Amino acid sequence: MSYHCRVLVPVPFHYPPGAGARVGAGAGSPFPSASRALRLPRPRASVEKREQVAAMEEQGGQAALGWAARDDSGVLSPYSFSRRVPKDDDVTIKVLYCGICHTDLHVIKNDWRNAMYPVVPGHEIVGVVTGVGGGVTRFKAGDTVGVGYFVGSCRSCDSCGKGDDNYCAGIVLTSNGVDHAHGGAPTRGGFSDVLVASEHYVVRVPDGLALDRTAPLLCAGVTVYSPMMRHGLNEPGKHLGVVGLGGLGHVAVKFGKAFGMKVTVISTSASKRQEAIENLGADEFLISRDEDQMKAATGTMDGIIDTVSAWHPITPLLALLKPLGQMVVVGAPSKPLELPAYAIVPGGKGVAGNNVGSVRDCQAMLEFAGKHGIGAEVEVIKMDYVNTAMERLEKNDVRYRFVIDVAGSLGSAA
Numbered sequence: 001m002s003y004h005c006r007v008l009v010p011v012p013f014h015y016p017p018g019a020g021a022r023v024g025a026g027a028g029s030p031f032p033s034a035s036r037a038l039r040l041p042r043p044r045a046s047v048e049k050r051e052q053v054a055a056m057e058e059q060g061g062q063a064a065l066g067w068a069a070r071d072d073s074g075v076l077s078p079y080s081f082s083r084r085v086p087k088d089d090d091v092t093i094k095v096l097y098c099g100i101c102h103t104d105l106h107v108i109k110n111d112w113r114n115a116m117y118p119v120v121p122g123h124e125i126v127g128v129v130t131g132v133g134g135g136v137t138r139f140k141a142g143d144t145v146g147v148g149y150f151v152g153s154c155r156s157c158d159s160c161g162k163g164d165d166n167y168c169a170g171i172v173l174t175s176n177g178v179d180h181a182h183g184g185a186p187t188r189g190g191f192s193d194v195l196v197a198s199e200h201y202v203v204r205v206p207d208g209l210a211l212d213r214t215a216p217l218l219c220a221g222v223t224v225y226s227p228m229m230r231h232g233l234n235e236p237g238k239h240l241g242v243v244g245l246g247g248l249g250h251v252a253v254k255f256g257k258a259f260g261m262k263v264t265v266i267s268t269s270a271s272k273r274q275e276a277i278e279n280l281g282a283d284e285f286l287i288s289r290d291e292d293q294m295k296a297a298t299g300t301m302d303g304i305i306d307t308v309s310a311w312h313p314i315t316p317l318l319a320l321l322k323p324l325g326q327m328v329v330v331g332a333p334s335k336p337l338e339l340p341a342y343a344i345v346p347g348g349k350g351v352a353g354n355n356v357g358s359v360r361d362c363q364a365m366l367e368f369a370g371k372h373g374i375g376a377e378v379e380v381i382k383m384d385y386v387n388t389a390m391e392r393l394e395k396n397d398v399r400y401r402f403v404i405d406v407a408g409s410l411g412s413a414a
């Protein structure tokens, strides 16, 4: 079978809360386009609401300086605001580094029609604790910590009860989320000098990890680690395929090797072979457009992590799986993927999705990364480069993650 596909662009992606619920709601078709499913209603930011939010911000919270997008141009510029007054279980964090995820780009450009401007992006945050509320038990001032994709959940639903808080319908995103515990104010992310979050959504960063290289693990890292654990793709000797070598894929390769697995990178671009094998430690490299190579690898893999967000055929990838093998989709092409029954039924194969990971998974992932010295490959930038970085990210011109030196940018100069 031919495998002529568009360029495989590995792009981290997360659905905004509520997007999944809209799938199936389209009139006339049980299969609305994913792009339609992602079109969330534009929030009505009434004057009253803005004033209410402004009033809340004036009630004694810590002054914060961030960079925000004010409209769908997505251009970021300095923005002064106040963090919420810390609650009993809140941790105040001085932000040191914040990674740039492709989701940030979608949000600041209002691609999902849910931007609540001004938007302060950032959910791959590493920082140091500067203060704790009276009820905080797990952290103290001086601790190095991380905050990922979300800073709240309902803590009472079935998912929360099982520790799968990343699948809670009441999830509160770290950036551009709705802070229910604070009058519905929009949350502002890690492109800022200070953050206040409940200790339940803060993770400890083990000693010895390079903090700039750790920041992307808070989103990209846990997004691949979590499904690897859930589907048993963490056992020595098993064979893992990683589709797309970007922010997510390159970390998946590192985790796979640290688990003792055989790892094969699957890409459209032969130019990434050397990087994959020599620098990231992959065992093999498969060019997805090469029918002979794909045929030779048929039925050899226990699992595949597909990180590609551009539309691409998955049938040839499913053919690489052994019987009962598992593919996990962590990218999200806007056009529906094609899944012919013959690709999964005869081999009893599975196709699953995954959206980031729980706080528990995130902590376990960091412990694992600490033990094996795993960090993302990063390009560290100052905040005043962020708009250029966003332009480059849009073209996937980064190896493999931009990380903002927040403390080094906003600490004194701004």
Ligand SMILES: [Zn+2]
Residues within 6 Å of the ligand: 012, 013, 014, 101, 102, 103, 123, 149, 219, 220
């Ligand atoms: Zn992300």
Ligand SMILES: [Zn+2]
Residues within 6 Å of the ligand: 153, 154, 155, 156, 157, 158, 159, 160, 161, 165, 168, 169, 170
């Ligand atoms: Zn919940």
